[in-house]
Amino acid sequence: GAVVSQHPSWVICKSGTSVKIECRSLDFQATTMFWYRQFPKQSLMLMATSNEGSKATYEQGVEKDKFLINHASLTLSTLTVTSAHPEDSSFYICSAYSGAGVRGAQYFGPGTRLLVL
Amino acid sequence: DAKTTQPTSMDCAEGRAANLPCNHSTISGNEYVYWYRQIHSQGPQYIIHGLKNNETNEMASLIITEDRKSSTLILPHATLRDTAVYYCILGSGNTGKLIFGQGTTLQVKP
Numbered sequence: 001g002a003v004v005s006q007h008p009s010w011v012i013c014k015s016g017t018s019v020k021i022e023c024r025s026l027d028f029q030a031t032t033m034f035w036y037r038q039f040p041k042q043s044l045m046l047m048a049t050s051n052e053g054s055k056a057t058y059e060q061g062v063e064k065d066k067f068l069i070n071h072a073s074l075t076l077s078t079l080t081v082t083s084a085h086p087e088d089s090s091f092y093i094c095s096a097y098s099g100a101g102v103r104g105a106q107y108f109g110p111g112t113r114l115l116v117l
Numbered sequence: 118d119a120k121t122t123q124p125t126s127m128d129c130a131e132g133r134a135a136n137l138p139c140n141h142s143t144i145s146g147n148e149y150v151y152w153y154r155q156i157h158s159q160g161p162q163y164i165i166h167g168l169k170n171n172e173t174n175e176m177a178s179l180i181i182t183e184d185r186k187s188s189t190l191i192l193p194h195a196t197l198r199d200t201a202v203y204y205c206i207l208g209s210g211n212t213g214k215l216i217f218g219q220g221t222t223l224q225v226k227p
Contacts, residue, residue: 044217097213108160
């Protein structure tokens with residue numbers, strides 16, 4: 001159980017284009033999803049917290065107009081990188097939170113590798 | 118900033134138990150201790166978490182000291198596939214928010 005998928009797994013795009021990444025919790029409902037970014041040889045950096053039906057909360061330093069997050073249902077959140085530039089090339093990972101308490105944990109997707117040319 | 122301290126790297130012989138320590142001296146009462154691992158180029162994998170009692174599942178055991186200021190993740194019989202970066206993270210049981218530190222790179226050797 002607790003499977004999270006991401007699509008696409010790889011994307012290459014030209015500078016200036018927008019890229020949408022989907023994150024789905026396949027076997028549980030997630031009121032909260034998280035988006036992370038990871039650069040080579042670095043740890044994961046939390047970008048934003050996404051709650052179903054409300055606006056995302058962005059971490060300090062993350063541009064909300066550049067990284068658009070939509071959490072339209074309890075099983076789907078999307079991250080759109082708008083007007084992507086080479087410096088946005090990174091490994092983007094989402095996670096879905098299964099709920100509070102003893103059984104609550106974040107379950108991560110496999111990640112999306114973005115290369116902006 | 119991450120609120121846990123882990124060794125940068127560790128080695129373990131295949132088939133032996135791997136004991137990964139974590140210090141979290143500033144843990145607050147409602148924070149859980151979570152362990153995740155990340156194998157190269159993949160998303161992190163949930164291992165185990167606990168509040169104050171020791172926990173065990175099919176993957177590992179988590180030993181939390183009585184004062185909750187430190188914990189140890191135990192992989193009972195390490196295999197080569199357990200080579201990964203292991204993250205010890207304090208998380209709010211209410212929000213689920215996790216802030217990753219640098220983790221411990223565990224190298225399992227034949």
